Amino acid sequence: MHRAAVNEFFRRLADADPSPTTELEYASPFQLLVAVVLSAQATDKSVNLATRGLFAAAPTPEAMLTLGEEGVADYIKTIGLFRNKARNTVALSRLLLERHAGEVPHNRIALEALPGVGRKTANVVLNTVFGEPVMAVDTHIFRLANRTGLAPGKDVLAVEQALMRRVPKEYLQNAHHWLILHGRYVCTARKPKCGECRVRDLCEFRDKTA
Template identity: 65%
Template sequence: MNARQRAELYARLRQANPKPTTELRYSTPFELLVAVVLSAQATDVGVNKATARLFPVANTPQAILALGEAGLREYIKTIGLYPTKARHIIGLCQALIERHGGEVPRAREALEALPGVGRKTANVVLNTAFGEPTIAVDTHIFRVANRTGLAPGKTVRAVEERLLKVTPKEFVKDAHHWLILHGRYICKARNPACMRCPIVDLCEYPHKRLDPDKTHAR
């Protein structure tokens, strides 16, 4: 995919969704951080159901620490891997209080030093909470980047670096949200909805699901 095609791809995704955002529900950077940690190998819908119960009771590091690990588990036990996630969240709450005065840091290294927070989670928080031009690559974005030819790469880090290199500056801030939503609802792993894809003619995937009686060229 060349530069003109990449710019057109993003322009169409922007036209379809001018103000994209995460589907995780949050009102503060801390709530977002907790929600993203909970979202690993879980759906946003499932996380939102759990945080709808948790956040009205405890939505600060101090309040969650007051619940304790066992108390926190009761609120998130519907989410996969909840014992590990509870332990990580308690740990990151302690670290936020001890190292950052209870506030979520805006620096990548500081975020990645928190329990349960890796590069992808840090990228989501930096981009969504603080508006930083980062692109968090999850399974959906990895698939879309490789399948379409937008930014092929063999590893998540390679795709992230390629996306940051080839995405026009005007689109970088929202690229993460456009690509993840496209992968979640259109460019799905098993049954991609090519018939309603706004970028199908730009996509380089050789196994598109197209109706031979209709044209998709723009």
């Protein structure tokens, strides 16, 4: 996709949704961190259903540590890999208290040192909590970037790096939210809704649907 088309791509997404954000529900940086960890291989909707009760019972790292693995597991057993995620949630809560006075660190290395936190999760926190113009590439963004020709890459890191180079600076702060939402609701995996797509004419996907 040529640079002019990339710019127009994001201009249209921005016009349609000037202030995009995550669909995960949270009331603090800690809760967002936990929600993103829980969202691996799960939908935001299923995570929100689980965390409403979890965050009411344990809104802070201290409370989460007190609740313990079994207690956390009881709240999140409706989502995939819940036992491993419960273990990571309690472990990261402990490390936040031990290393960061209970606060979510504004530091990629420190974030990725927490159990269950990889590059994508760290990028979500850095962008959404701390306002850093970084790109959290999930399955939706990976698919969309390759399908449209926006930023092709063989893996998520390659797509992330390509997007960081190609997305115009004025759109970078919100870009990953726009792309996630577009991939989730329009440029879907099995049957993209090309007829509803506001960037259809810019997209390089050959097998567009009606």
